[in-house]
Structures are given as C-alpha cells and as structure tokens.
Amino acid sequence: MLNQKVIEEVTAKLKEVFGQSPAGDIEKNLRAVLQGIFAKLDLVTREEFDVQQAVLLRTREKLEALETKVAALEASGDGRQAADKPAQPTPDS
Numbered sequence: 156m157l158n159q160k161v162i163e164e165v166t167a168k169l170k171e172v173f174g175q176s177p178a179g180d181i182e183k184n185l186r187a188v189l190q191g192i193f194a195k196l197d198l199v200t201r202e203e204f205d206v207q208q209a210v211l212l213r214t215r216e217k218l219e220a221l222e223t224k225v226a227a228l229e230a231s232g233d234g235r236q237a238a239d240k241p242a243q244p245t246p247d248s
Contacts, residue, residue, distance in 0.1 A: 199207075
C-alpha cells in the first residue's frame with residue numbers, strides 16, 4: 156500500500172498544478188492529449204461507418220438474390236449441365 160505521505164505529496168502537487176492553470180488551459184491540453192490518443196487508435200468517422208454499412212447491406216442483398224437464382228436453377232434441372240462440368244477450384248480453397 157502507498158505511504159500516506161506520498162499520497163499527500165501527489166495530492167498537493169495536483170492541487171498546485173490545477174490551481175495555477177486556468178480551466179481553459181486544462182481543457183485545451185486534455186483535448187490535445189485525447190486527440191493524439193484517438194489518432195493512434197485509427198478510428199473511423201460515423202459517416203465512413205455508415206457508408207460501409209450501406210455497402211455491406213447491398214452486397215448481402217445481392218448475395219441472397221444470387222443464392223435464390225442458383226437454387227431455382229438447380230431445382231429446375233438446369234443445374235444438371237453445371238453438375239456435368241468439372242468443378243472449378245474456388246479462390247477460398
């Protein structure tokens with residue numbers, strides 16, 4: 156556990172620092188520190204996030220439409236022609 160004297164010294168130093176600085180300086184310094192931290196985190200803006208979310212939604216809708224078409228083709232018998240062709244390796248394999 157910390158020594159009581161050390162705690163009192165730290166508290167006194169903080170009071171001294173904050174007592175001498177106007178609130179505006181403290182806010183400005185804190186804002187600069189936080190901006191530096193956020194810059195290192197590589198965050199995206201809300202606008203960038205919303206754009207990417209919309210792109211993902213459109214992609215998901217297209218994928219579902221293609222899956223429906225493939226299922227319909229396979230069910231109608233047109234899928235037999237595709238089944239007769241040799242399988243092509245997918246990029247994921």
